[in-house]
Amino acid sequence: MATTVSRPTTDVSAAIEQLVSSVRGDIVQPGDATYDEVRRIHNAMIDKCPALIARCVDVADVIAAVAFAREQRLPLAIRGGGHNGPGLGTVDDGLVLDLSPMKGIRVDPANRTVRVQGGCTWGDVDHATHAFGLATPSGIISTTGVGGLTLGGGLGHLTRKFGLTIDNLLAVDMVLADGRVVTASADEHPDLFWAVRGGGGNFGVVTSFLFRLHPLSTVVGGPTLWELDQAANVMRWYREFITEAPEDLNGFFAFLTVPPAPPFPEHLHLKKMCGVVWCYTGPEEHADQVFAPVRDVGPPALHGVHAMPYPMLQRAFDALYPPGLQWYWKADFVRELGDEAIARHLEHARELPTMHSTMHLYPINGAAHRVGQHETAWSYRDATWAEVIVGVSPDPTDTGRITSWARDYWAALHPYSAGGAYVNMMMDEGQDRVRAAYRDNYDRLVTIKSTYDPTNLFRVNQNIRPA
Ligand SMILES: Cc1cc2nc3c(=O)[nH]c(=O)nc-3n(C[C@H](O)[C@H](O)[C@H](O)COP(=O)(O)OP(=O)(O)OC[C@H]3O[C@@H](n4cnc5c(N)ncnc54)[C@H](O)[C@@H]3O)c2cc1C
Numbered sequence: 458m459a460t461t462v463s464r465p466t467t468d469v470s471a472a473i474e475q476l477v478s479s480v481r482g483d484i485v486q487p488g489d490a491t492y493d494e495v496r497r498i499h500n501a502m503i504d505k506c507p508a509l510i511a512r513c514v515d516v517a518d519v520i521a522a523v524a525f526a527r528e529q530r531l532p533l534a535i536r537g538g539g540h541n542g543p544g545l546g547t548v549d550d551g552l553v554l555d556l557s558p559m560k561g562i563r564v565d566p567a568n569r570t571v572r573v574q575g576g577c578t579w580g581d582v583d584h585a586t587h588a589f590g591l592a593t594p595s596g597i598i599s600t601t602g603v604g605g606l607t608l609g610g611g612l613g614h615l616t617r618k619f620g621l622t623i624d625n626l627l628a629v630d631m632v633l634a635d636g637r638v639v640t641a642s643a644d645e646h647p648d649l650f651w652a653v654r655g656g657g658g659n660f661g662v663v664t665s666f667l668f669r670l671h672p673l674s675t676v677v678g679g680p681t682l683w684e685l686d687q688a689a690n691v692m693r694w695y696r697e698f699i700t701e702a703p704e705d706l707n708g709f710f711a712f713l714t715v716p717p718a719p720p721f722p723e724h725l726h727l728k729k730m731c732g733v734v735w736c737y738t739g740p741e742e743h744a745d746q747v748f749a750p751v752r753d754v755g756p757p758a759l760h761g762v763h764a765m766p767y768p769m770l771q772r773a774f775d776a777l778y779p780p781g782l783q784w785y786w787k788a789d790f791v792r793e794l795g796d797e798a799i800a801r802h803l804e805h806a807r808e809l810p811t812m813h814s815t816m817h818l819y820p821i822n823g824a825a826h827r828v829g830q831h832e833t834a835w836s837y838r839d840a841t842w843a844e845v846i847v848g849v850s851p852d853p854t855d856t857g858r859i860t861s862w863a864r865d866y867w868a869a870l871h872p873y874s875a876g877g878a879y880v881n882m883m884m885d886e887g888q889d890r891v892r893a894a895y896r897d898n899y900d901r902l903v904t905i906k907s908t909y910d911p912t913n914l915f916r917v918n919q920n921i922r923p924a
Contacts, residue, residue: 469529473509476525482514482558495555496547498536499600500784502856503544507534510553513576516664519554519632523662526552527634527914534917535658538578538602542786543885545658546605548917554662556604561665564589569670570627575663577603580775582668583768591670592767594619597709597734598778599771607666608657609881609919610835612843614678614736614770615671617707617823623654623835624828625669631661634914638664652905655835655895657880658918659902660909677744678770679762682715682725682732687755688806689799691731694754696794700841704823705739706747710842712806712816716777725758729809735762736770778849782813785860786847787867788882789874790840791818798873805846805866810858813849816866818842836896840875845882880919891919 477484485495486509495510508531511522526533532551539546539557547553559576562585571586571593580599586592594615596606611622619625628642629650639661641650652660683691695710702708710733717726733751737744741764748762791798806816821840830838837843846866848859877893892899899921906913907923916922 472525472529476509476511476521479521480511480513480518482512482518485510485512496553497780498539498541498544498547499780500540500542500544501781501853502783502785503547505544505547505549507548507553508550510555512555512558514558516630516632516638519556519662519664520636520638522552522554523632523634523914524636526554527636532917533914535604535662535915537575537604538600538606539780540601541605542784542882545885545918546602551917556662556664559664564591564670566591571668571670573603573666573668575604575665579603579606579771580768583771586670587674587766587768589670590672590674592673593625593668593670594622595771597771598774599768600775600778600780603666604663605658606881608653608655608663610655610879612819612821612879614676614707615673615738616825617702617704617820618738619671620824620828621835622668623833624824626654626666627669628667629653629663630665631663633661634910634912642667648905649909651832652834652902654833655880655898656902656905656921659906659915659921661915673738673767675741675764676767676770677737677741677748677762677764678735679765679773680732680734680759681751681757681762682730682759683755683757685712685729685731685803685807688712688731688803691733691754692794692799692802693796695733698750699820700822703739703747706735706737707820708733708735709820710818712802712809714809714812714814716812720761722759727812729807730758731806737762777813781851783850783853783856783859784847785856785863786845786882786884787863788843788845788878789867789871790821790837790877790879791842791844791873792840792875793873794818794842795873798870801869801873805862805869808862810848810862811850811852811855813851814847814859814862815849816844816846818844831898834895834898834902836894836898837875837877837879843879843882844870844874845879846870883919888920888922891921894919895921
């Protein structure tokens with residue numbers, strides 16, 4: 458694929474040579490054989506051409522890359538797993554600091570912690586911790602990066618039981634804008650530690666994360682699906698059930714089109730349906746009793762729930778959402794799911810534009826509600842769900858269709874929302890939306906940003922501008 462990045466001047470060329478000789482990882486530039494492959498991110502709708510990609514292999518490489526961007530005044534993007542919807546892990550004509558080669562993981566089973574380097578995906582972490590019968594909360598897809606998901610908050614199958622991912626974060630090692638390397642934790646740089654728990658990549662490059670682990674090996678999980686014409690009843694039942702259910706049970710609601718492949722029975726293939734994807738972490742012998750009320754709402758078309766290793770549930774949707782699809786999503790937090798909102802949902806769910814497009818409601822309660830609104834930067838502890846409307850297609854000609862469907866759906870539901878959205882499920886939507894995501898935590902974030910990154914070196918993100 459042809460790229461249009463201009464060639465650097467002589468001074469910059471000398472600086473690049475200096476960078477190349479000082480790092481151990483590869484510095485990839487336009488014209489290099491691997492450039493097009495390395496610059497690609499998960500969302501194929503985003504096609505950016507960085508001037509340089511620094512594939513960092515260690516902390517020394519990160520320090521050198523940050524110094525280079527600072528001294529050359531280049532836009533700097535930090536890339537972990539590359540899953541960010543608006544593509545904030547890459548940047549045109551700037552430096553991408555690609556952490557993906559930094560894959561080190563050390564499980565400490567005695568202290569039930571895991572140290573994870575910034576380039577890991579959640580699949581890497583699950584693989585390492587499952588061997589010890591341990592796990593930490595992440596998302597619902599194993600190919601997502603630890604870096605972006607954690608720094609934005611982290612919602613997934615274990616939210617009700619163990620809280621958000623950030624509620625299990627014990628410390629981070631970071632390279633700051635001025636090149637200093639610090640540890641942030643409850644005891645060291647506590648202001649920075651507060652800010653990185655929800656404030657995204659605004660404060661520096663996290664080279665490693667230390668997480669608390671929990672005993673967890675097998676879960677009882679999978680989807681229950683109902684016909685779309687039962688959806689209003691299902692949503693009314695779900696809104697009560699999931700807020701009262703034992704915390705061992707997590708279940709996110711979805712509108713979806715059934716994929717035309719096993720394990721789904723053929724008669725459901727390509728049908729628009731509604732469903733809940735469950736993850737039960739309690740004793741397996743109690744599962745039947747816990748799931749019994751699921752049938753109260755009316756006979757499901759499929760109740761595909763069974764015992765499996767936790768990493769298997771985490772990988773269940775990976776194949777459905779490989780890299781290279783077009784993505785456009787819009788989000789909001791929701792406190793109450795009223796009947797009018799349900800009616801609006803149904804109007805747009807019937808118009809799901811492609812097989813991959815979906816709407817999810819991720820529960821935020823249980824353990825996630827036991828952390829206060831001001832204890833971390835992640836503001837919406839009083840929300841009940843994070844809603845995300847996701848237009849996805851393998852076909853680039855669908856871009857307009859999936860985008861307008863997601864926008865229209867979001868606009869219809871926004872009046873029923875709590876106002877702001879989960880930063881990890883927003884597009885690049887401007888400062889007002891960033892403020893709305895943090896509410897009264899925003900001013901403190903600005904103060905901390907002004908202390909640690911006064912020139913806004915780290916601005917390719919849901920940006921918190923320094924004062
Ligand atoms: C298929 C899919 C499934 C998803 N499922 C979930 C889910 O279940 N739960 C959930 O909460 N979210 C989910 N997300 C959203 C996800 O959390 C965000 O897209 C997140 O930004 C991805 O992180 P990443 O490291 O892969 O992304 P990247 O694009 O690599 O990075 C995104 C941003 O994170 C910052 N960043 C990343 N790593 C670092 C670092 N080490 N130091 C400093 N800054 C860093 C940077 O600012 C960068 O702009 C999903 C996304 C996709 C595409």
